[in-house]
Amino acid sequence: MxxxxxxxxxxxAPNGNTVSESWENTVNGKSGxxxxxxxxxxxxxxxxxxxVKNFSLEEYVPAKEAKRMDPFIHYGLAASMQxxxxxxxxxxxxxxxxxxxxxxxxxxxxxGIEKGYESFYSGGSKKISxxxxxxxxxxxxxxxxxxxxxxxxxxxxxxxxxxxxxxxIGQAARTIERGEQDIIIAGGSExxxxxxxxxxxxxxxxxxxxxxxxxxxxxxxxxxxxGFVLSEGAGILILEQLDxxxxxxxxxxxxxxxxxxxxxxxxxxxxxxxGAGAAACMRLAIEDGELNLGQIEYINAHGxxxxxxxxxxxxxxxxxxxxxxxxxAISSTKSMVGHMLGAAGGAEAVYTVMSIKxxxxxxxxxxxxxxxxxxxxxxxxxxxxxxxNYALTNSFGFGGTNGxxxxxxxxx
Numbered sequence: 001m002x003x004x005x006x007x008x009x010x011x012x013a014p015n016g017n018t019v020s021e022s023w024e025n026t027v028n029g030k031s032g033x034x035x036x037x038x039x040x041x042x043x044x045x046x047x048x049x050x051x052v053k054n055f056s057l058e059e060y061v062p063a064k065e066a067k068r069m070d071p072f073i074h075y076g077l078a079a080s081m082q083x084x085x086x087x088x089x090x091x092x093x094x095x096x097x098x099x100x101x102x103x104x105x106x107x108x109x110x111x112g113i114e115k116g117y118e119s120f121y122s123g124g125s126k127k128i129s130x131x132x133x134x135x136x137x138x139x140x141x142x143x144x145x146x147x148x149x150x151x152x153x154x155x156x157x158x159x160x161x162x163x164x165x166x167x168x169i170g171q172a173a174r175t176i177e178r179g180e181q182d183i184i185i186a187g188g189s190e191x192x193x194x195x196x197x198x199x200x201x202x203x204x205x206x207x208x209x210x211x212x213x214x215x216x217x218x219x220x221x222x223x224x225x226x227g228f229v230l231s232e233g234a235g236i237l238i239l240e241q242l243d244x245x246x247x248x249x250x251x252x253x254x255x256x257x258x259x260x261x262x263x264x265x266x267x268x269x270x271x272x273x274x275g276a277g278a279a280a281c282m283r284l285a286i287e288d289g290e291l292n293l294g295q296i297e298y299i300n301a302h303g304x305x306x307x308x309x310x311x312x313x314x315x316x317x318x319x320x321x322x323x324x325x326x327x328x329a330i331s332s333t334k335s336m337v338g339h340m341l342g343a344a345g346g347a348e349a350v351y352t353v354m355s356i357k358x359x360x361x362x363x364x365x366x367x368x369x370x371x372x373x374x375x376x377x378x379x380x381x382x383x384x385x386x387x388x389n390y391a392l393t394n395s396f397g398f399g400g401t402n403g404x405x406x407x408x409x410x411x412x
Contacts, residue, residue, distance in 0.1 A: 235340070
């Protein structure tokens, strides 16, 4: 089996449109949550979201071409292009078939579907755009990247709700491990902060209603948490076979050494009791990386800020790690950027890799009132400089789908 390393990173997030900007703001506890500006949300029970700000689309996609894409494709392309530039690999005729893309989305082109239906409703079938389907379907981020760069390797999307980004990265790693590809662009992208997205999650009572204090709304493990904040963005990793990366002198951020994937088989939206599925998923990733539980030092948690979800993940960690759980640093970067759904796993993989690179655990902000049922070390409010050799990042989604990635400090 081939070893897999990370050689490039890209991100579009509510608190920054580059890795350096978003990471600096995340380490410093700067929230990207604010009032909704993309549409009039005055009649909605939830009027806050993690919107991407000051995004310069023209830096990545020509205006004419951009009109044929939903915004989730814009974000995915931008983050992928950042990661490709960061990695510095060169596509040639003789290696294009060894380079691919696995990039998914939890929902895909929801705003485009809304607009398409409005056109149909007001003008009939003749008003449906010929670009309606390719503008909105989920695999088109991977498709556009493959076309843009002439990549003839794997090209597909995984759709698994909030585990999407992590599953795309994990399956990309396994493809490289088997020797089928040398490089894969992997992660997730999402833009669902639209009327139907906000309205749907609000109707399910899943979202925070702290409309008057948006930067304080996402508060994982705090006793006063009242739901997650819906966000948008993209997170992308360049995964590469180790020997291939070494042969071209690539900068190596970290090694991806383990991947866990499983199902709760319990409920379509609620986590399994005591986080049994989450615990099993973390164990699978650690076993895949051939480590023992005591070697894990940091967890970038799923940590959505929902009452049930945070408790289940906390219980999962305690039940799995036992006494070692008190020694773990566990933070939720969603406290700064909200929940990007299918892009969350990709963005949080970026943050986890940067945690290893800079040897710092980012904070969980807005932690003011400890919840006795979530009594782990959540790195409250301030980042912590610490040794991080082995780190997990968790992603759990509707339908009971789970994904855990294990990254380790690269040592040659």
